[in-house]
Amino acid sequence: MTAVLKPRTKRQAKEAAGPYGKVGDAVAELDERLGIAKGGRTFLDKIFPDHWSFMLGEIALYSFVILLITGIFLTLYFVPSQGLVKVPMNFPYKPLRGDTVSQAFMSTINMSFNVRCGLLMRQMHHWACDIFVGAIVVHMARVFFTGAFRKPRETNWLVGTTLLILAIANGFLGYSLPDDLVSGTGIRIADSIMLSVPVVGSYLSYFVFGGNFPGQVVIARFFIIHVLLVPLIILGLVGAHLALLVRQKHTQFPGKGRTERNVVGSPMFPVFIFKTQGFLFMTFGVTALLGAFAQINPIWQFGQYIPSNISYAVQPDWYMGFLDGLLRIFPAWEWNAWGHTIPFEVTFPAVIFPGIVFNVAMAWPILERKFFGGDNEIHHLLDRPRDVPKRTAFGVAFFALLATLFVASSTDVLANYFHVSLNTVLWTMRVLTILIPLIAYPVTYKICRELQGGGANMGKRKRPNDVVRTAEGEYVATQAPVRPGDVHHELDATPVPTFIAAAVVAEAEEVVESSDATTGARVVDR
Amino acid sequence: MSENLNDHGAADITTVSADAPQMQPLAKNPKGVEKAISALLLVGIAAFVGFGVCYWQNAAYWTYGALLGLGLLAMGAAFIAWGKYLLPRGPFVEERHALASTESERSAFAAALMERGAGEIKRRKVLGTLLGGSLGVFSIVALFPLVRSLGPLPGDKLAVTDWKKGQRLVDINGNPVHITDMAVGGVLTVYPQGLENTDDGQAIDQTILIRVQNEPFTTKKGRESWTPSGYVAYSKLCTHLGCPVGLYEQQLELLVCPCHQSMFNVRNGALPQFGPAPRPLPQLPLAADSEGFLIAAGGYNEPVGPGYWERP
Numbered sequence: 148m149t150a151v152l153k154p155r156t157k158r159q160a161k162e163a164a165g166p167y168g169k170v171g172d173a174v175a176e177l178d179e180r181l182g183i184a185k186g187g188r189t190f191l192d193k194i195f196p197d198h199w200s201f202m203l204g205e206i207a208l209y210s211f212v213i214l215l216i217t218g219i220f221l222t223l224y225f226v227p228s229q230g231l232v233k234v235p236m237n238f239p240y241k242p243l244r245g246d247t248v249s250q251a252f253m254s255t256i257n258m259s260f261n262v263r264c265g266l267l268m269r270q271m272h273h274w275a276c277d278i279f280v281g282a283i284v285v286h287m288a289r290v291f292f293t294g295a296f297r298k299p300r301e302t303n304w305l306v307g308t309t310l311l312i313l314a315i316a317n318g319f320l321g322y323s324l325p326d327d328l329v330s331g332t333g334i335r336i337a338d339s340i341m342l343s344v345p346v347v348g349s350y351l352s353y354f355v356f357g358g359n360f361p362g363q364v365v366i367a368r369f370f371i372i373h374v375l376l377v378p379l380i381i382l383g384l385v386g387a388h389l390a391l392l393v394r395q396k397h398t399q400f401p402g403k404g405r406t407e408r409n410v411v412g413s414p415m416f417p418v419f420i421f422k423t424q425g426f427l428f429m430t431f432g433v434t435a436l437l438g439a440f441a442q443i444n445p446i447w448q449f450g451q452y453i454p455s456n457i458s459y460a461v462q463p464d465w466y467m468g469f470l471d472g473l474l475r476i477f478p479a480w481e482w483n484a485w486g487h488t489i490p491f492e493v494t495f496p497a498v499i500f501p502g503i504v505f506n507v508a509m510a511w512p513i514l515e516r517k518f519f520g521g522d523n524e525i526h527h528l529l530d531r532p533r534d535v536p537k538r539t540a541f542g543v544a545f546f547a548l549l550a551t552l553f554v555a556s557s558t559d560v561l562a563n564y565f566h567v568s569l570n571t572v573l574w575t576m577r578v579l580t581i582l583i584p585l586i587a588y589p590v591t592y593k594i595c596r597e598l599q600g601g602g603a604n605m606g607k608r609k610r611p612n613d614v615v616r617t618a619e620g621e622y623v624a625t626q627a628p629v630r631p632g633d634v635h636h637e638l639d640a641t642p643v644p645t646f647i648a649a650a651v652v653a654e655a656e657e658v659v660e661s662s663d664a665t666t667g668a669r670v671v672d673r
Numbered sequence: 674m675s676e677n678l679n680d681h682g683a684a685d686i687t688t689v690s691a692d693a694p695q696m697q698p699l700a701k702n703p704k705g706v707e708k709a710i711s712a713l714l715l716v717g718i719a720a721f722v723g724f725g726v727c728y729w730q731n732a733a734y735w736t737y738g739a740l741l742g743l744g745l746l747a748m749g750a751a752f753i754a755w756g757k758y759l760l761p762r763g764p765f766v767e768e769r770h771a772l773a774s775t776e777s778e779r780s781a782f783a784a785a786l787m788e789r790g791a792g793e794i795k796r797r798k799v800l801g802t803l804l805g806g807s808l809g810v811f812s813i814v815a816l817f818p819l820v821r822s823l824g825p826l827p828g829d830k831l832a833v834t835d836w837k838k839g840q841r842l843v844d845i846n847g848n849p850v851h852i853t854d855m856a857v858g859g860v861l862t863v864y865p866q867g868l869e870n871t872d873d874g875q876a877i878d879q880t881i882l883i884r885v886q887n888e889p890f891t892t893k894k895g896r897e898s899w900t901p902s903g904y905v906a907y908s909k910l911c912t913h914l915g916c917p918v919g920l921y922e923q924q925l926e927l928l929v930c931p932c933h934q935s936m937f938n939v940r941n942g943a944l945p946q947f948g949p950a951p952r953p954l955p956q957l958p959l960a961a962d963s964e965g966f967l968i969a970a971g972g973y974n975e976p977v978g979p980g981y982w983e984r985p
Contacts, residue, residue, distance in 0.1 A: 197764070335914070339978070349983055404766065410767050411764045414765050422753050425753035426753065429753070431745045431749070432747075435742035453845075455845075474914070479949050487983065490951065492950075570947065638694050638763075639695075640695075640764040
């Protein structure tokens with residue numbers, strides 16, 4: 148090391164700073180203390196396979212980011228109290244003036260009418276939640292139908308399913324906070340569902356509400372669970388989800404140069420960062436537009452929750468729909484014996500059924516291995532859904548069941564809209580709930596089998612057939628010649644370069660000489 | 674450029690020729706794409722400025738919401754276009770190394786776990802048992818403050834309401850109901866006098882009063898005297914999920930729960946006629962006091978609302 152003279156001109160300073168300037172210095176300082184250079188470089192080179200379906204999970208992640216940002220804004224104005232106040236006579240929304248409402252309701256309408264950006268943030272928060280749960284479900288469907296949950300990724304499938312349950316639970320808790328007529332009725336139904344649990348139901352209800360429903364504590368309790376407890380767990384699990392993803396690397400679809408031993412796609416830095424950063428802003432932008440133009444949960448129209456009041460034709464948020472649907476169409480089977488009651492008409496649709504749904508989802512990697520012909524091998528290449536007809540058929544039947552139940556959650560609206568009797572709608576939905584999954588399975592299975600064997604032209608655009616009439620009057624079909632754009636030409640994959648500047652190459656000599664031969668050198672074959 | 678580097682032999686740095694096809698942008702006309710991205714970013718800046726102005730001027734919320742959305746979409750599109758069309762098109766590849774360790778590393782780990790941990794506990798059986806016992810007792814006792822403090826025990830409170838014999842029926846404003854107040858077909862939600870503004874009064878005691886006709890009628894055997902002047906009162910809590918049974922279909926004389934469409938016939942003791950409700954709504958016996966106001970002739974003779982385990 149030679150002594151460094153203090154630079155006198157800007158040019159000298161630039162030369163003294165080395166080819167990478169301040170960034171180089173910072174890397175050196177950090178590396179001396181934390182040893183970040185080697186791992187950091189590997190991280191920047193991490194390959195993200197390119198396929199549109201891989202961004203579904205990103206929508207979930209980014210809507211969670213939006214939930215955190217907008218949620219923090221809302222906590223600054225929300226008062227989680229059921230204490231009563233009077234709506235002031237100068238309140239902008241006239242029908243509520245002078246009403247006695249809870250502080251939770253008052254603070255929510257106050258942030259909607261009197262806080263700048265308040266209503267926008269509230270509506271963005273609600274929309275982001277609906278998008279969050281939706282994106283998780285669609286992302287899970289992608290992981291399911293392509294077999295991405297298979298060994299070694301069962302743990303991450305479990306983490307993901309837990310995240311879905313937490314997202315749904317927190318959605319319900321947040322929906323309950325404003326203490327309006329619709330959400331209050333939702334809490335009342337939740338109370339009745341707790342009561343329906345055999346043996347411990349009444350204790351469950353009393354411990355949640357601090358006594359009889361509605362009590363004075365439930366909003367405060369739901370609040371702290373909604374803004375702290377569940378988000379913290381979600382945050383931790385999202386971290387685990389991503390850490391596992393980095394550790395196990397991405398799955399990829401089969402294709403040119405893609406094997407079980409490599410990952411082909413775009414590097415983390417800068418290509419993926421640019422795309423995903425853009426996608427974060429797009430998700431944020433769509434949520435902002437929804438918040439601006441699509442009204443959601445206008446609680447000032449519903450009014451304060453009063454336990455003896457009720458609204459008509461109200462549906463819960465979409466992810467609760469399948470539970471509401473089954474509650475509507477399930478027969479009124481209540482059993483009473485030896486001084487005890489089992490309200491099975493509630494216990495089954497609202498406790499046992501969701502239990503089955505989420506347990507089947509969680510246990511699917513094991514179930515597939517045992518009953519659907521899955522193997523115990525390590526898989527990094529994804530399946531095309533058609534190539535695994537049993538799994539695909541099961542998944543379609545499963546989603547068809549939930550979708551039918553979702554439709555059943557609006558029996559009254561359907562009856563009104565189509566001018567048919569509620570009884571007809573009820574029985575139609577009962578029959579369809581059983582019939583649709585039973586039909587969906589074999590039909591999907593058959594379609595998968597028919598689609599199989601695409602073979603060499605898989606993933607390529609089909610070329611048209613030319614039908615020619617010969618002189619003898621015979622018709623001959625031949626494939627048309629290849630035209631530009633007919634066949635998607637994919638390049639060979641290459642390792643990620645450093646984008647090293649030409650001027651630095653000479654200096655690299657020094658680096659090469661001092662580098663250890665065992666530092667994981669990678670050379671490109673030419 | 675990197676050809677030179679390669680000549681130096683193995684490097685820490687993977688290299689690829691700058692003019693390799695993978696290093697070229699996807700765009701056929703990068704200059705044009707650059708212009709388009711600039712335009713997007715300018716739109717974004719303009720929209721964000723507009724957002725600031727609208728916020729400052731306290732414009733309608735949808736104006737700044739729209740500008741925020743527009744700005745974010747433009748900025749996002751610019752980022753994506755830059756990443757997709759101007760950066761090297763790839764594809765690039767990395768090796769996937771097996772996650773599993775070698776057999777000897779595995780057995781070393783298992784041995785360390787067994788011999789240092791479980792083995793030690795096995796050797797000192799008494800200590801191990803006591804340790805397990807103390808952890809077990811601690812976790813059970815620790816549950817008490819976390820769970821038991823949350824609320825009182827339900828006891829038989831779910832089975833009772835505040836309705837007592839002789840209590841006047843009042844509306845939400847506390848006005849008692851006179852026998853001449855309502856016309857045939859009228860409905861009113863009533864509470865025990867004095868409890869109309871309490872949580873319990875509204876959540877548990879809520880009762881729906883209907884004048885079905887002008888003369889008393891029999892809803893069920895043994896309830897002949899419960900309907901003075903054709904008034905009948907049922908618990909307003911649906912026996913399905915506890916929603917208020919707030920709709921009255923006057924022509925069919927049906928009470929309808931708006932939540933899941935259970936229907937109860939007011940003439941025959943609120944027997945469920947349709948929907949998932951498993952039981953009739955409990956009926957409140959009515960009478961008129963000396964001044965002609967409606968009173969309860971007794972409490973409910975069964976628990977109101979949805980079913981639960983302890984319900985007899």
